[in-house]
Amino acid sequence: MELQQANSFTFEQLTDAYNETRIDYLVPMPMNVARLMEYCRVYDVSLEHSCIAVEDEIMLGLGMLGIRHQRGWITRLGVLPAGRRKGTGSALMEGLIDAAHRESLQAMWLEVIKGNEPAHNLFRKYGFEETRELIVARRAPKAEFNKAIFDQIRRITTLNHEDAIILLSHRQERPNWLNETESLQNVRNLSALLVELKNGGRGWVTYHAGLLQLTRLIVEVTVGDPTEVTEAILTVLHQRHKRQDSIAENLCEDEKWLGFQKAGYFDSFRRIEMTRPL
Ligand SMILES: CC(C)(COP(=O)(O)OP(=O)(O)OC[C@H]1O[C@@H](n2cnc3c(N)ncnc32)[C@H](O)[C@@H]1OP(=O)(O)O)[C@@H](O)C(=O)NCCC(=O)NCCS
Numbered sequence: 257m258e259l260q261q262a263n264s265f266t267f268e269q270l271t272d273a274y275n276e277t278r279i280d281y282l283v284p285m286p287m288n289v290a291r292l293m294e295y296c297r298v299y300d301v302s303l304e305h306s307c308i309a310v311e312d313e314i315m316l317g318l319g320m321l322g323i324r325h326q327r328g329w330i331t332r333l334g335v336l337p338a339g340r341r342k343g344t345g346s347a348l349m350e351g352l353i354d355a356a357h358r359e360s361l362q363a364m365w366l367e368v369i370k371g372n373e374p375a376h377n378l379f380r381k382y383g384f385e386e387t388r389e390l391i392v393a394r395r396a397p398k399a400e401f402n403k404a405i406f407d408q409i410r411r412i413t414t415l416n417h418e419d420a421i422i423l424l425s426h427r428q429e430r431p432n433w434l435n436e437t438e439s440l441q442n443v444r445n446l447s448a449l450l451v452e453l454k455n456g457g458r459g460w461v462t463y464h465a466g467l468l469q470l471t472r473l474i475v476e477v478t479v480g481d482p483t484e485v486t487e488a489i490l491t492v493l494h495q496r497h498k499r500q501d502s503i504a505e506n507l508c509e510d511e512k513w514l515g516f517q518k519a520g521y522f523d524s525f526r527r528i529e530m531t532r533p534l
Pocket residue numbers: 277278281332333334335336339340341342343344345346347367368369372373374375377378381
């Protein structure tokens with residue numbers, strides 16, 4: 257088995273290999289070519305630094321590396337089911353860590369779905385340590401709203417993509433790779449709402465409104481009770497987008513999460529964020 261750079265393969269080959277590695281995955285996440293291309297663009301994945309494990313011209317597995325400043329992010333790692341437990345996952349990890357060293361990166365990050373013990377063990381074996389648990393939450397469209405919330409609102413301001421990026425770049429919380437401003441500025445047509453409450457509470461939400469789904473949701477509370485203000489912001493948002501279901505990725509389990517739950521979000525699955533210095 258040898259490692260090759262991912263940029264010597266087509267996106268069609270990479271997509272096929274990725275889907276093969278995820279056939280038995282905990283949370284099904286099939287990709288198509290357009291989505292994988294978009295994924296690499298949004299998350300700054302460098303195919304030159306990503307690795308493919310090949311034996312007799314057959315792809316056994318792959319692992320990708322995102323690069324931002326002096327940080328690396330391991331993603332899309334997987335080995336075809338028939339080839340597991342033979343050291344391929346380890347070889348891919350070593351290839352990605354070597355690539356990070358060659359670029360003089362200072363730290364590497366990744367996430368693993370909670371309960372994925374094979375991958376979690378592999379990452380621990382390569383020196384990664386848990387930093388925090390992140391929630392992937394979803395919400396179904398609902399016709400009913402907590403009407404009392406609308407009486408508490410003083411002002412709603414609608415903002416465009418450029419304003420959304422400015423809000424995101426001033427966040428207090430450390431975002432995860434997926435939600436970093438570097439990711440979100442690569443997404444087209446973000447929207448934002450700034451919500452002020454009569455009691456002085458204040459905050460905003462940025463999001464991408466697709467025809468069927470709201471994605472890329474980020475909420476920040478700048479003044480007031482985090483749970484109350486989050487619930488109010490999300491109620492305003494969903495009242496304006498009644499038909500779409502929503503997904504909010506990589507939330508922390510904090511007071512804002514209570515506001516998400518009050519606005520109808522439920523815990524879909526969790527990721528564990530991990531890092532190691534280089
Ligand atoms: C995680 C995965 C990449 C491991 O690949 P692999 O080729 O089987 O890994 P290796 O043979 O190199 O094993 C390396 C280490 O991983 C861990 N590991 C791998 N499979 C494991 C299993 N079934 N149970 C527990 N630990 C396991 C062990 O720590 C192992 O070290 P050891 O052999 O000294 O015990 C593979 O199981 C896979 O592709 N899973 C589906 C996709 C996935 O989960 N990707 C990660 C997303 S974050």
